[in-house]
Amino acid sequence: MDGNYNNYNSFGGGGGGFMPGETNSPAGGKTGDRDNKTLRPVTVKQVLDASQPFPEAPFQVDGADVANVLFMGQVRNISSQSTNVTYKIDDGTGEIEVKKWVDSTTADNMDTDDGKAPGDGKSELQLNGYARVFGSIKSFGNKRYIGAHSVRPLSNINELHTHLLEATAVHLFFTRGPPGGAAAGGNAGGADAVMGGADDYGSGQNKALASMSLVAKKIYNLLKTEPQDDTGLHMQVIASKLNMPATEVARAGEELLGAGVIFSTMDEQTWAILEY
Amino acid sequence: MSLQTPRILPSHLHAFHPSGASSNTVRILGTVTALHGSTGTLTCGNNGDVTLILKSDARLQVGKLVEVVGKVADLEGGQGYGIRVLGSTEWGDPADCDYKIYEHVVNATHKFKPIFYE
Numbered sequence: 001m002d003g004n005y006n007n008y009n010s011f012g013g014g015g016g017g018f019m020p021g022e023t024n025s026p027a028g029g030k031t032g033d034r035d036n037k038t039l040r041p042v043t044v045k046q047v048l049d050a051s052q053p054f055p056e057a058p059f060q061v062d063g064a065d066v067a068n069v070l071f072m073g074q075v076r077n078i079s080s081q082s083t084n085v086t087y088k089i090d091d092g093t094g095e096i097e098v099k100k101w102v103d104s105t106t107a108d109n110m111d112t113d114d115g116k117a118p119g120d121g122k123s124e125l126q127l128n129g130y131a132r133v134f135g136s137i138k139s140f141g142n143k144r145y146i147g148a149h150s151v152r153p154l155s156n157i158n159e160l161h162t163h164l165l166e167a168t169a170v171h172l173f174f175t176r177g178p179p180g181g182a183a184a185g186g187n188a189g190g191a192d193a194v195m196g197g198a199d200d201y202g203s204g205q206n207k208a209l210a211s212m213s214l215v216a217k218k219i220y221n222l223l224k225t226e227p228q229d230d231t232g233l234h235m236q237v238i239a240s241k242l243n244m245p246a247t248e249v250a251r252a253g254e255e256l257l258g259a260g261v262i263f264s265t266m267d268e269q270t271w272a273i274l275e276y
Numbered sequence: 277m278s279l280q281t282p283r284i285l286p287s288h289l290h291a292f293h294p295s296g297a298s299s300n301t302v303r304i305l306g307t308v309t310a311l312h313g314s315t316g317t318l319t320c321g322n323n324g325d326v327t328l329i330l331k332s333d334a335r336l337q338v339g340k341l342v343e344v345v346g347k348v349a350d351l352e353g354g355q356g357y358g359i360r361v362l363g364s365t366e367w368g369d370p371a372d373c374d375y376k377i378y379e380h381v382v383n384a385t386h387k388f389k390p391i392f393y394e
Binding site: 165 | 381388394
């Protein structure tokens, strides 16, 4: 599965090399595999508004890298070519072109249309009917389009509506932090700063945290909520609790240490929250 | 910027009236409850009715759930607002749709404009 997936990843999969300036990106810069495999529910408008920190970089929505996106909309145009089918999809928030490459080999087991040859899906899609699309954001010249992995007809209207709500929920997650009282509160993208979030930090720390990466906020939150003794938590414990690679935790930890929000206790890798 | 068609409920019609709004093309979901020649009635859950001004080639059926894309317009004889239908998508049996979800969608899309309509 992993290998398969990488083939679809337009950015070459994996974390890639270090790029100057990347560490400043709100999503934490060099994202690990974990972040690169996400499938985000979005609106077409979000795709059109997605930013690219530098050419060839992964697109960002709400300050977080996106590899794959999922959206639903009406098919406004279908144009079949020998190598691909191009659809124009309109979801009420905007319009975008979606290219689905015609796969001559039948090995595409992501297509679960029972017994039908891949690429056959287009015959089921009707003009002005609804489709659900998942793929990755690409650009060619100044034009943005979707390299689709799957374009399928949508038959249940509830699915369309819940998708729009899901896209909203994910947008809020990235701009305001996780839901609940102990929310990380900070703002990953800077888009919705006015709406704020749960304000449960000391005022000074809050400011420092606001500009930090999502991982750093998660670590801070864990240190705040997890039962522990005076010596705090070891990096490895944090990594396993957050289910993240240790390297990522280490980097975010340095960010927190540097800002003076946490301090090391027994050794360099054991941290506790610095409370005034 | 491509054309946007905000999802609305009958109570929002006035906000998209041609006299005030910059865009007056909207999307609305409801059940067709009556057809009288060039007009029809769309019932939007418990949110009231909307009069549809139909095109001559409209093929709506009473009792079906439809999503209409159209322009907000004045009704003849000053009977308030209606929607001039530009296109419609049939979604079958209204019982298969949870209208409450649609109401939440309308609320969410207007509350979080940056990702939907702006």
